[in-house]
Amino acid sequence: MPKDNTLEITEDKLGYFVQELKGHESAEKLYRCIQCGICSGSCPTARAWEVTPRQLVRMLQLGLKEEVLRTEVLYYCSQCYSCKVRCPMQIQLTELLMDLRRLAVRDGVGPLEEQEALLKSIRNYDNPWMQPRLARDRWAKRLRIKILPRERAKVLYYPGCTAAYVTSVQSVAVNTAKLLSHLGVDFGILGKEEVCCGSTALRIGERGLYEELAARNIEIFNRSGAQTIITACAGCYGIIKHEYPKVASFDAEILHLSEFLHRLMEEGRLELPELSIRVTYHDPCHLGRHGGVFDPPRGILKNIPGLELVEMERNRENSRCCGAGGGVRTAHSTFAQNLASERLEEAYATGAEALITCCPFCENNLNDALKARGYTLSILDLVDLLAKVFALG
Amino acid sequence: MTGKIGVYICRCGSNIASVIDCENLAEYALSLKGVKVSRVHDYICSDPGQEIISADIRDKHLEKVVIAACSPRMHETTFRKTLEKVNLNGYCLEIANLREQCSWAHPNSQEANAKARYLLSSAVAKARLLQPLENRRVPITPAVLVVGGGIAGIQAALTIAKSGFQVYLVEKEPSLGGHMAQLDKTFPTLDCSACILTPKMVDVARNERIELLTYSEVVGVEGYVGNFKVRVKRKPRYVNIDKCTGCNQCAEACTIRNVPSEFDVGLSNRSAIYIPFPQAVPLKAVIDKESCLFFTKGKCKQKCVDACEVGAIDFQEQEEEIELEVGAIILATGFDLLHPAAISQYGYGRYENVITGLEFERMASPNGPTSGRIVLANGKEPSSIAFLHCVGSRDENYQPYCSRICCMYNTKQAHLAREKTEAQIYQFYIDMMAFGKGYQEFYQRVRDEGVIFTRGKCAEVVQRGDKLRLYAEDTLLGRQLQVDVDLVVLGVGVVPRSDTSYLARIFNIPQDAHGFFLEAHPKLRPVETFVDGIFVAGCCQGPKDITDTVAQASAAAAESISLISTGEMEMDGITGFLVTEKCRGCGFCVEVCPSSAIALNEMTGIAEIKEALCKGCGACAVACLGGALDVHNYTDEILLEQVKEIIS
Numbered sequence A: 001m002p003k004d005n006t007l008e009i010t011e012d013k014l015g016y017f018v019q020e021l022k023g024h025e026s027a028e029k030l031y032r033c034i035q036c037g038i039c040s041g042s043c044p045t046a047r048a049w050e051v052t053p054r055q056l057v058r059m060l061q062l063g064l065k066e067e068v069l070r071t072e073v074l075y076y077c078s079q080c081y082s083c084k085v086r087c088p089m090q091i092q093l094t095e096l097l098m099d100l101r102r103l104a105v106r107d108g109v110g111p112l113e114e115q116e117a118l119l120k121s122i123r124n125y126d127n128p129w130m131q132p133r134l135a136r137d138r139w140a141k142r143l144r145i146k147i148l149p150r151e152r153a154k155v156l157y158y159p160g161c162t163a164a165y166v167t168s169v170q171s172v173a174v175n176t177a178k179l180l181s182h183l184g185v186d187f188g189i190l191g192k193e194e195v196c197c198g199s200t201a202l203r204i205g206e207r208g209l210y211e212e213l214a215a216r217n218i219e220i221f222n223r224s225g226a227q228t229i230i231t232a233c234a235g236c237y238g239i240i241k242h243e244y245p246k247v248a249s250f251d252a253e254i255l256h257l258s259e260f261l262h263r264l265m266e267e268g269r270l271e272l273p274e275l276s277i278r279v280t281y282h283d284p285c286h287l288g289r290h291g292g293v294f295d296p297p298r299g300i301l302k303n304i305p306g307l308e309l310v311e312m313e314r315n316r317e318n319s320r321c322c323g324a325g326g327g328v329r330t331a332h333s334t335f336a337q338n339l340a341s342e343r344l345e346e347a348y349a350t351g352a353e354a355l356i357t358c359c360p361f362c363e364n365n366l367n368d369a370l371k372a373r374g375y376t377l378s379i380l381d382l383v384d385l386l387a388k389v390f391a392l393g
Numbered sequence B: 001m002t003g004k005i006g007v008y009i010c011r012c013g014s015n016i017a018s019v020i021d022c023e024n025l026a027e028y029a030l031s032l033k034g035v036k037v038s039r040v041h042d043y044i045c046s047d048p049g050q051e052i053i054s055a056d057i058r059d060k061h062l063e064k065v066v067i068a069a070c071s072p073r074m075h076e077t078t079f080r081k082t083l084e085k086v087n088l089n090g091y092c093l094e095i096a097n098l099r100e101q102c103s104w105a106h107p108n109s110q111e112a113n114a115k116a117r118y119l120l121s122s123a124v125a126k127a128r129l130l131q132p133l134e135n136r137r138v139p140i141t142p143a144v145l146v147v148g149g150g151i152a153g154i155q156a157a158l159t160i161a162k163s164g165f166q167v168y169l170v171e172k173e174p175s176l177g178g179h180m181a182q183l184d185k186t187f188p189t190l191d192c193s194a195c196i197l198t199p200k201m202v203d204v205a206r207n208e209r210i211e212l213l214t215y216s217e218v219v220g221v222e223g224y225v226g227n228f229k230v231r232v233k234r235k236p237r238y239v240n241i242d243k244c245t246g247c248n249q250c251a252e253a254c255t256i257r258n259v260p261s262e263f264d265v266g267l268s269n270r271s272a273i274y275i276p277f278p279q280a281v282p283l284k285a286v287i288d289k290e291s292c293l294f295f296t297k298g299k300c301k302q303k304c305v306d307a308c309e310v311g312a313i314d315f316q317e318q319e320e321e322i323e324l325e326v327g328a329i330i331l332a333t334g335f336d337l338l339h340p341a342a343i344s345q346y347g348y349g350r351y352e353n354v355i356t357g358l359e360f361e362r363m364a365s366p367n368g369p370t371s372g373r374i375v376l377a378n379g380k381e382p383s384s385i386a387f388l389h390c391v392g393s394r395d396e397n398y399q400p401y402c403s404r405i406c407c408m409y410n411t412k413q414a415h416l417a418r419e420k421t422e423a424q425i426y427q428f429y430i431d432m433m434a435f436g437k438g439y440q441e442f443y444q445r446v447r448d449e450g451v452i453f454t455r456g457k458c459a460e461v462v463q464r465g466d467k468l469r470l471y472a473e474d475t476l477l478g479r480q481l482q483v484d485v486d487l488v489v490l491g492v493g494v495v496p497r498s499d500t501s502y503l504a505r506i507f508n509i510p511q512d513a514h515g516f517f518l519e520a521h522p523k524l525r526p527v528e529t530f531v532d533g534i535f536v537a538g539c540c541q542g543p544k545d546i547t548d549t550v551a552q553a554s555a556a557a558a559e560s561i562s563l564i565s566t567g568e569m570e571m572d573g574i575t576g577f578l579v580t581e582k583c584r585g586c587g588f589c590v591e592v593c594p595s596s597a598i599a600l601n602e603m604t605g606i607a608e609i610k611e612a613l614c615k616g617c618g619a620c621a622v623a624c625l626g627g628a629l630d631v632h633n634y635t636d637e638i639l640l641e642q643v644k645e646i647i648s
């Protein structure tokens, strides 16, 4: 018997997703979709999806629950926001994916096995890297940094789990702290009290866990008395800036390190020594498209005497995702590395000696791909480059 | 002088009667002071209905009439005429709005019936004090100003001139023509644009009834329908237009040769003294002051002066301002194209082989920078071309509306590219808007020619080696798609001219949500604006093709002709009036009057109303501290009488 492929539309199903996502901004403009497909055309991962992002929207309109709530449909999105910034109808597809994953998790469909382990680690240790809570500030041991709220400081540096725990990118945390001290900034960290920002949990559909983490962080942010929170992680930044305020309010201003430094520079408080190097800059999705920060990192780079910045073909809001985000690197590591590899190709074509970025997660993923590629290109976080410039060693 | 009053209550089918007890109301009417007759009718506006009123006026010698029916906007004029036919002054009429303000607003309530009584009694109170008035007659200046010399303005000007009236055609640029002059062939018939436009441009220049003012702009408008006074600034050309023969010798002699040509959208260069294009009307040279060495550096060999055999060049020419008097105005200022650099993913401005539709049009044109050849930046012929639809249109991030012409011009250009090159051609569209007569057939024809139409909005254009790689979804297959091409043509959308708000302020007309001039009604008054006597035509009112532009321009011409051909205009008799003894000359009224109808007389120092300008709005009556100003039939006395009637 050939399979009967008729699409049967029933009125009781039609409103399913609108009902389920009621009150969520992501579903507000769902029915405006004109099926132009720019989302799918822009998507770095859609080649792997069982249906295209555009088709997904159509299926949502028709309430095709069983066909939508499947890991083959929902769990390749790297949460890069390319679809959202280009959508002519301003449908919030990236947020929609987060919300759909929430429904998938609720119904026991998601997340993927590898992501389960991640969540378990967050639940048990407040970080996705299966590391003990007590080790969270080990990177800071020899640096003599104030610990808030016990001590007081105007600025709170929030390194996030990856820079705090993952040895290959721990230099981001260390160098940020060194740089801030070098510049005479009155700052501190939360020490062992800091918990995961929850970005990973939210993006793979564990909203409950995310909200718990967000609430804990916000509580301690408020208690810390800091006026400014700085992070050097694009993922933490995007979530704290745009999603935290939906959970609870906090008084401090959140800045990405590059924004903070750019301000100092504009106030004439950051004199950059010379470094002769040709670099290209990779916009992390969660700093750029999600966070809206494109110019500050470039502004800093361009102010380093002797440094030449060459842009990749795709840059700023058109920057291509490294492929790591949204749980993709965790669950589909080879796929994530293929995407990183494509991005490296663009970087390599610029003739730059180094690729600079502002996200430890991008850095990690791109670095893995680099090994496979064998390009002569170094990948550096902006703050690591600055540590070099200032010879903070 | 109360006068005998007749009251006529309309059931309006069931529109009023289903809520208001009309018979009861009629009985109540008889209890009101002055009412001699009171009747109910199904449709009082009908001929038999009006006949009843006429008969009563005749037989019962009525002096005032009160009608309780629909809004006066519907039938005030109808009933005024009814009165006048039997020699009663039309202003002896008062209408109580029982429909829009009562039965429709309060369907089925007791309160509606109570309100009906208030409305009726106050109308009767007013009727008791109404004064007969006369309509004003104002002469109309039998001439029309057309602003903008694109196809819309040209068409309107020629139509009006044909009917025997004087036209002033003001064009900002040195030549007529607008965008249509820049096009190669036109969809759907593939007529050569210049071939059908040039004869019309020449007709304008030759027509005795059209005064063509190129290189000119409107800087001020005063007056009102039938009697506008318009100030026009004439920019100096620095070339005596009566002497210049259009021989182009000056341009060839000029030492500055690298000014990007406006006509060729920067694809070619012109000199500082130039003739915009070979078919320009008028075919006269003009000096661009910004580039001419004589003006920028103060010294120049003046080779143009040597080259000009008729001595037409005149560096001393000054800007001039002239005043025109016209009865009607047509705005036909056209459109701009969206600048696609803002849509960064398409790489316009970054990749030299990403061009706009208008640039393609110039390339395709035999009189264009490549003499009609479609070439890449390196001069080679492309082996593949992609046309992108909806670039900035139907997009909330840029312009939410459909620009209406791009689907068809993209399709036309695909055809031209097929004709002129061997290239493989792709179209990336969302929905094909082939709405006009012959358009679907044309689209079908281009499909038959082998153009690949891909349903999917192009996501981005990325340079890959010497090719441009396009990313999209083939939405018909539900698969991501990549294709490498040589040339990308952006079907950019239509946007309002950058100076639209400035013009809207000068002419005092509103703009729509997107910035285009707003028509008075989208269906039934498509060429009128909210200012009487000012009309719109062409793309300044919204995106449209040449077909619709010409149709709208003809309509605007017809409307202006019908306005000015009467020679005289009748205006409502309800105006403000001044009790001179009470005026202290403070001038508050002058400030508040929106029609500039009041001035302080320099001799007497007190206010003076220019009746012809007064619209009877009553702003002055409110502002006047001494109670010297009032409006006929809306006097304080009448309003107080109405209020008294309601609260008694």
Ligand SMILES: Cc1cc2nc3c(=O)[nH]c(=O)nc-3n(C[C@H](O)[C@H](O)[C@H](O)COP(=O)(O)OP(=O)(O)OC[C@H]3O[C@@H](n4cnc5c(N)ncnc54)[C@H](O)[C@@H]3O)c2cc1C
Pocket (backbone or CB within 6 Å): B147, B148, B149, B150, B151, B152, B153, B170, B171, B172, B173, B176, B177, B178, B179, B180, B183, B185, B186, B187, B188, B216, B217, B218, B332, B333, B334, B335, B336, B337, B357, B358, B361, B405, B409, B412, B497, B499, B503, B537, B538, B539, B540, B544, B545, B546, B547, B549
């Ligand atoms: C690439 C392209 C291809 C096209 N192809 C076709 C086609 O094949 N078939 C078709 O039917 N349509 C086509 N069109 C559409 C066509 O160009 C328009 O319908 C037409 O030009 C509209 O005429 P218009 O007079 O309203 O505006 P415009 O052509 O813009 O003319 C307006 C005129 O007013 C003048 N002006 C502006 N402001 C002022 C001012 N303040 N004072 C005085 N003068 C002023 C301007 O200088 C200009 O001369 C195409 C359009 C484009 C962009």
